[in-house]
Amino acid sequence: MNKGLKNCKKDFPLLSRQVNHQPLVYLDNAATTQKPQAVIQRIVDFYQQSNANVHRSVNTLSLQATEQYEQARSKVQHWIKAAKPQEIIFTRGATEAVNFIASTYGADHIQAQDEIVVTVAEHHSNLVPWQQLAKACGAQLKYIKVDAQGHLDLQDAAQKITARTKIVACTQVSNVLGTIFPLKQIAALAHQQGAIVIGDGSQAVPVMAVNVQDLDVDFYVFSGHKMLGPSGIGVLYGKEALLQALTPYQYGGEMINEVDWEDSTFSELPSRLEAGTPNIEGAIGLGAAIDYLDQLSIRAVTQYEQKLMQYLLPQLQALDDVQLLGSEDWTQRTGIVSLNLGNIHPHDVATVLDFQGIEVRAGHHCAQPLMRFFNVTATVRASFYIYNTKEDIDRFVAALKMAKEFFEQ
Ligand SMILES: Cc1ncc(COP(=O)(O)O)c(C=O)c1O
Numbered sequence: 001m002n003k004g005l006k007n008c009k010k011d012f013p014l015l016s017r018q019v020n021h022q023p024l025v026y027l028d029n030a031a032t033t034q035k036p037q038a039v040i041q042r043i044v045d046f047y048q049q050s051n052a053n054v055h056r057s058v059n060t061l062s063l064q065a066t067e068q069y070e071q072a073r074s075k076v077q078h079w080i081k082a083a084k085p086q087e088i089i090f091t092r093g094a095t096e097a098v099n100f101i102a103s104t105y106g107a108d109h110i111q112a113q114d115e116i117v118v119t120v121a122e123h124h125s126n127l128v129p130w131q132q133l134a135k136a137c138g139a140q141l142k143y144i145k146v147d148a149q150g151h152l153d154l155q156d157a158a159q160k161i162t163a164r165t166k167i168v169a170c171t172q173v174s175n176v177l178g179t180i181f182p183l184k185q186i187a188a189l190a191h192q193q194g195a196i197v198i199g200d201g202s203q204a205v206p207v208m209a210v211n212v213q214d215l216d217v218d219f220y221v222f223s224g225h226k227m228l229g230p231s232g233i234g235v236l237y238g239k240e241a242l243l244q245a246l247t248p249y250q251y252g253g254e255m256i257n258e259v260d261w262e263d264s265t266f267s268e269l270p271s272r273l274e275a276g277t278p279n280i281e282g283a284i285g286l287g288a289a290i291d292y293l294d295q296l297s298i299r300a301v302t303q304y305e306q307k308l309m310q311y312l313l314p315q316l317q318a319l320d321d322v323q324l325l326g327s328e329d330w331t332q333r334t335g336i337v338s339l340n341l342g343n344i345h346p347h348d349v350a351t352v353l354d355f356q357g358i359e360v361r362a363g364h365h366c367a368q369p370l371m372r373f374f375n376v377t378a379t380v381r382a383s384f385y386i387y388n389t390k391e392d393i394d395r396f397v398a399a400l401k402m403a404k405e406f407f408e409q
Contacts, residue, residue: 004296004300005296005300005301005304005386008036008296008386008387009387009389011036011037011038011292011387012034012035012036012037012387013037013040014026014034014035015034015387018357019354019357019359020354020355020356020357021357022355022356022357022358023357024357024359025357025358025359025388025392025395025396026359026387026388027358027359027360027382027383027384027388027392027396028359028360028361028381028383029206029226029335029383029384029385029388030175030203030226030336030361030365030381030383031226031361031383032225032226032231033206033225033226033227033228033385034228034387035228035229035230035289036228036289036292038288038291038292039228039229039230039285039288039289039292042284042285042287042288043230043281043284043285043288046065046068046280046281046284047281050064050065050068051065051281052064052065053065053277053280054066054069054277054278054280055254055271056254065280068280068284068287069278069280069283069284070085071284071287072283072284072286072287073085073088073090073270073283075286075287075290075291076088076235076286076287076290079205079210079290079293079294080201080205080210080211080212080220080235080237081210081211081212081213081214082212082213082237083213083240084240085270086240086243086268086269086270087237087238087239087240087243087269087270088235088236088237088270089235089236089237089238089243089269089270089273089274090233090234090235090236090270090274090278090279090282090283091221091233091234091235091236092232092233092234092279093223093224093225093231093232093233093234094125094126094200094201094202094221094222094223094234095125095223095234096234097219097221097222097234097235097236098125098126098129098130098169098198098200098221099129100236100249100273101198101219101221101236101238102129102130102132102133103129103133103249104246104247104248104249105167105196105219105242105246106129106130106133106167107133107136107137107247108246108247109166109167110133110134110137110139110166110167111137111138111139112137112138112139113138113139113140113164114137114139114140114164114165114166115139115140115141115142115162115164115165115166116130116133116134116139116140116141116142116165116166116167116168116169117141117142117143117144117157117160117161117165117167117168117169117190117195118130118141118142118143118144118168118169118170119143119144119145119146119152119170119171119181120143120144120145120146120369120370120373121146121150121152121171121174121176121177121179121181121367121370121373122169122170122171122200122367122369122370123171123175123200123202123365123366123367124366124367124368125200125202125366126169126171126198126200126221127169127369130167130169139166140164142160142165143160143369144156144157144160144170144186145373146177146179146370146373149179149326149327149328149329150174150177150179150325150326150327151179151327151332152170152179152181152182152186154182154185154186154189157185157186157189158189161186161189161190161192161193161195162193163193163194165190165193165195166195166196167195167196167197167198168186168187168189168190168195168196168197168198169197169198169200170183170186170197170198170199170200171199171200171202171203171204172199172200172201172203172204172210172215173201173202173203173204173207173208173334173336174203174326174336174367174370175202175203175336175365175366175367176325176326176336176338176365176367176370176371176379176381177325177326177327177333177336177338177370178203178326178327178333178334178335178336178337178338178383179326179327179332179333180204180208180332180333180334183197183199183215183217184214184215184216187199187215187216187217187218188216191216196218196219196242197216197217197218197219198217198218198219198220198221199212199215199217199219199220199221200220200221200222201220201221201222202221202222202223202226203226203334203336204222204334205222205226205227206226206227206228206293206301206385207298207301207302207305207334207335207385208298208301208302208334209298209299209302212237217237218238218239218242219236219237219238219239219242220235220236220237220238221234221235221236221237222234222235223235224282224285224286224289227286227289227290227293228289228292228293229282229285229286229288229289229290230281230282230285230286231282232279232282233279233282233283233285233286235286236273240269243269243270243273244269246273248266248272248273248275249273249275250275250276251264251275252275252276253275253276253277254267254271254274254275254276254277254278255267255271255272255273255274255275296386301386302334304386305334305335305384305385305386306330306331308335308384308388308390308393309330309333309334309335309337309384310330311390311393312337312384312393312396312397313328313330313337315393315397316337316339316397316400319341319397319400319401319404320342320404321341321342321404322339322340322341322342323339323340323341323376324337324338324339325338325339325374325376325379326338335383335384335385335388336381336382336383336384337381337382337383337384338365338379338380338381339379339380339382340376340379340380341380341400341403341404341407342404342407342408344403344404344407344408345362345378346362346363346378346379346380347362347363347378348403348407349362349380349400349403350362350380352399352402352403352406352407353380353396353399353400353403356395356399356402358395358396358399360380360381360382360396361380361381361383362378362379362380362381363378363379364377364378365379365381382396
């Protein structure tokens with residue numbers, strides 16, 4: 001059911017606070033999103049009414065906690081259209097999920113002379129684990145380029161992905177450019193060469209409908225905190241047969257079948273890949289975040305972000321001496337904008353904005369190779385989400401103009 005995005009800001013208690021004596025405009029959503037009262041309350045309810053460990057006991061509380069934890073898994077399954085709940089493995093976040101695959105599938109399959117292919121736009125979390133794996137195995141790491149507007153170069157991808165490629169790791173949306181990458185085509189190119197594909201959905205799942213079966217990705221990762229959920233919970237999706245064949249990432253409680261003096265047998269998916277007590281309240285909170293987004297409808301979220309970009313981009317393009325990274329076509333991007341104002345350092349711009357209660361991020365955004373590719377050291381990044389409004393955009397643009405006048409006088 002579509003509850004409507006209008007006025008959803010009031011559902012987020014933190015957004016009513018002031019920063020530096022100004023009403024807050026929160027534009028750092030690509031780093032993390034704020035939480036609606038429904039998510040906060042769901043976690044409080046769990047602690048107040050059902051707190052217990054999962055999968056361990058026949059006591060009532062434990063059974064209730066287990067039921068709620070497994071319901072959260074089903075919600076994630078349906079949200080990304082996975083075929084089965086056991087294809088959803090809870091992790092601490094996207095970073096842990098990538099490291100999980102690099103140190104299990106990667107370590108078992110990559111040999112000297114093999115190739116791992118990534119894009120120049122990967123977040124460090126979907127790059128450094130592959131870089132380190134390649135170094136450890138004597139494999140080669142190759143980068144797919146983007147064009148001047150940040151669109152992924154599919155011709156370059158077709159050349160870089162070869163019969164030697166074993167793993168292709170590609171984000172679905174760049175956390176710096178907001179550009180949407182053709183993950184489905186990348187998966188097809190990889191499969192033609194017998195490689196597997198890891199999709200990074202950290203910036204996609206919060207803002208667009210994702211269907212992992214249609215994308216035909218082998219693994220897919222994302223974090224709960226970027227989609228209204230709590231920190232410390234994330235998702236590793238994997239095709240069942242691939243997950244079945246993985247060496248366990250960690251050993252311990254919850255994941256065993258039988259432990260003897262010399263050896264152990266392991267349980268079925270998904271428990272086999274979730275050793276130890278999981279982040280139960282995190283998963284349940286993520287489930288509540290999915291319910292909240294579902295009420296709004298993910299299509300409405302995508303359209304709303306596009307409307308904001310349609311309003312914002314021409315205003316930014318009209319500014320003097322602005323370097324705007326990413327696609328000029330608002331249909332090819334989500335609500336993330338990276339820019340530089342003349343020679344003013346991004347940290348200075350962000351500080352002036354902060355004085356006015358506007359929270360943006362300045363820096364390399366954990367994508368240093370992409371900064372090098374565009375020959376910049378840092379950018380100002382403003383990232384918008386469901387509770388941001390045209391008024392927020394007006395204040396952001398006015399504050400940018402003020403920063404320019406202040407530093408250039
Ligand atoms: C595209 C992308 N991938 C991976 C990550 C890492 O997410 P986390 O720090 O939640 O593990 C981020 C976080 O900014 C991201 O934007």
